[in-house]
Amino acid sequence: MTTEPLSRARILAAAIDLIEREGADAVSMRRIAAELGVGVMSLYNHVPNKDALLSGVAETVLSGIEFTDDPGAHWSDRVRTQAHAFRQIAHHYPRSTMLVVSRTLHSSAGLLPVERALATLRGAGFDGIDAVRMLRMFIAFIVGSLLREVGVTPTFAPPQQHRAVSAEHVDPELFPHVSELAPLLVSCDHEAEFEFGVEMLIQAIAVHPARREGTR
Amino acid sequence: MTTEPLSRARILAAAIDLIEREGADAVSMRRIAAELGVGVMSLYNHVPNKDALLSGVAETVLSGIEFTDDPGAHWSDRVRTQAHAFRQIAHHYPRSTMLVVSRTLHSSAGLLPVERALATLRGAGFDGIDAVRMLRMFIAFIVGSLLREVGVTPTFAPPQQHRAVSAEHVDPELFPHVSELAPLLVSCDHEAEFEFGVEMLIQAIAVHPARREGTR
DNA sequence: AGCTTGCACGTACGGTGTACGTACGTCAAT
DNA sequence: ATTGACGTACGTACACCGTACGTGCAAGCT
Structure with missing residues (x-):
């Protein structure tokens, strides 16, 4: 069991995964913590609050857009x-x-x-x-x-x-x-x-x- | 003190008023009940649940659109x-x-x-x-x-x-x-x-x- | 009269976000 | 080698949430 040390990225990934599996309503700090096998308050060492976490999710998703722009095209x-x-x-x-x-x-x-x-x-x-x-x-x-x-x-x-x-x-x-x-x-x-x-x-x-x- | 008998319409009006004054996050059954000077559970006699209440709000707002359509115009x-x-x-x-x-x-x-x-x-x-x-x-x-x-x-x-x-x-x-x-x-x-x-x-x-x- | 029906209410349960205090690693300076 | 500071994980606690459930009261009908 490799206990990877918990990080903002891991938290965001877990959040996105949870949202996609069970919808945005299922997201709670407790739920995410449980998903990661970790205490609830440990999350707050990497994310200031839930709102910021959701902003982070939005940001992550948005920055995942694949942009293949060809400046030469019409x-x-x-x-x-x-x-x-x-x-x-x-x-x-x-x-x-x-x-x-x-x-x-x-x-x-x-x-x-x-x-x-x-x-x-x-x-x-x-x-x-x-x-x-x-x-x-x-x-x-x-x-x-x-x-x-x-x-x-x-x-x-x-x-x-x-x-x-x-x-x-x-x-x-x-x-x-x-x-x-x-x-x-x-x-x-x-x-x-x-x-x-x-x-x-x-x-x-x-x-x-x-x-x-x-x-x- | 005219104790008007509470109704779906009054609840929706209170909800909309509350939303406009303090934002959608401030909406809770308890808050609305307090606003109306009424017990929390009394609301459930007129509205099945919070989700339906919010739908009612959306509906009310939407049906408030003033439509003055002139079929003769361009x-x-x-x-x-x-x-x-x-x-x-x-x-x-x-x-x-x-x-x-x-x-x-x-x-x-x-x-x-x-x-x-x-x-x-x-x-x-x-x-x-x-x-x-x-x-x-x-x-x-x-x-x-x-x-x-x-x-x-x-x-x-x-x-x-x-x-x-x-x-x-x-x-x-x-x-x-x-x-x-x-x-x-x-x-x-x-x-x-x-x-x-x-x-x-x-x-x-x-x-x-x-x-x-x-x-x- | 009795009975039914519906509304207002209080209590209670399981959930939420997060403030706070605590315990335990690692590393720097002594 | 010891000490201290620091960051991280954690448990507890609080205030608030939606709402299931049971109780009492008033009105209307038979």
């Missing part, structure tokens, strides 16, 4: 690549993603993605202020998407017994469109929806008047 | 109006908004907005599937925006002492763009950003090939 391809890089965390760490998006990061963990994105947008021909605005719009869209994609499973729902609207009973008189499109509303191919949104945004960027196309 | 104006209607909840109930966006609604409280939005998008010339996709993209953007706008103040932060990046120290060598645009990144006019995003999305919709312009 800006639209770079945008696509970076958007998908963001979305990958929702696949690797579905439960933990909620933490990342619902928590205000007070660290510079997400600085590299921002740098890459700004570079791409400047490369697309925007000046500073518009690049920032575009980035913020993109982030809003991505965060919103991930929230929908991930929030569907708060901890463990009985397999989608009736997702909100469902076909159960929507008065076609009061809600004709909802009623007609109910089949489309109840199911959601997150992959496809995300793809669609990204393409729309790229399109929106492409036609924006503030872009100076040929600018290098 | 679709782009209708989109603008509806987008801003959504955003208004972030102003009336900033703290509670977090609940609305981070919680999976299992009720049909948000059905009317969906109906209006679909009507607008169909009116803009989209078929069913594209209307749903557009709507989902819009919702993702709006939710993401509100999350940024509201999440900045988790409960009560010291007045923005240094928002993540700040100018404190960003290596211009490693992060040239972030460094250069730091002044723009640290401050955020949410109103303007939202406006900008909405216009971009409207633009994106306007140029989308699947739209059949003249269709009635």
Whole structure:
């Protein structure tokens, strides 16, 4: 039994593991300590408090994004690549993603993605202020998407017994469109929806008047 | 002292009031009961459990959106109006908004907005599937925006002492763009950003090939 | 009258985050 | 070699949480 000496990293790893296995609600200092076979208060030697621990989790997850940026590619391809890089965390760490998006990061963990994105947008021909605005719009869209994609499973729902609207009973008189499109509303191919949104945004960027196309 | 007989509505009102005054973390059954001058367990006669109570809060807030839809107006104006209607909840109930966006609604409280939005998008010339996709993209953007706008103040932060990046120290060598645009990144006019995003999305919709312009 | 029903309440249990005091290793200076 | 400081692991304790359970009271019905 190698009693590795406990560290912030081990604690964070255990926390992430626990979140992914049993959901964010299962996280407690006692639970994590038990998971590591260690006393509760020992954790506080490496982490100031629970809030900081969760921030650490968010940070760790966020910094796990694989960024393979090719500065030579067309800006639209770079945008696509970076958007998908963001979305990958929702696949690797579905439960933990909620933490990342619902928590205000007070660290510079997400600085590299921002740098890459700004570079791409400047490369697309925007000046500073518009690049920032575009980035913020993109982030809003991505965060919103991930929230929908991930929030569907708060901890463990009985397999989608009736997702909100469902076909159960929507008065076609009061809600004709909802009623007609109910089949489309109840199911959601997150992959496809995300793809669609990204393409729309790229399109929106492409036609924006503030872009100076040929600018290098 | 008129001892009004306690009801789900009064409990929800007290909960919302408490959330807005002291943040979502301050909400507990005991706290709400104390606020109403009532025993803790009396709440359970009107609300099955805390989770349902919070869902009720989200529902109440959501159904407070003022929708003044003019079916005769141009679709782009209708989109603008509806987008801003959504955003208004972030102003009336900033703290509670977090609940609305981070919680999976299992009720049909948000059905009317969906109906209006679909009507607008169909009116803009989209078929069913594209209307749903557009709507989902819009919702993702709006939710993401509100999350940024509201999440900045988790409960009560010291007045923005240094928002993540700040100018404190960003290596211009490693992060040239972030460094250069730091002044723009640290401050955020949410109103303007939202406006900008909405216009971009409207633009994106306007140029989308699947739209059949003249269709009635 | 009796009976049922529903609401307000108090108590109690198992859980939470964490402040505090303590015991035990390792290392530096004496 | 001894001493002391220091960091780490730990157990206990406190205040608070959600809520299961049982009790009493008032209103309405038969």
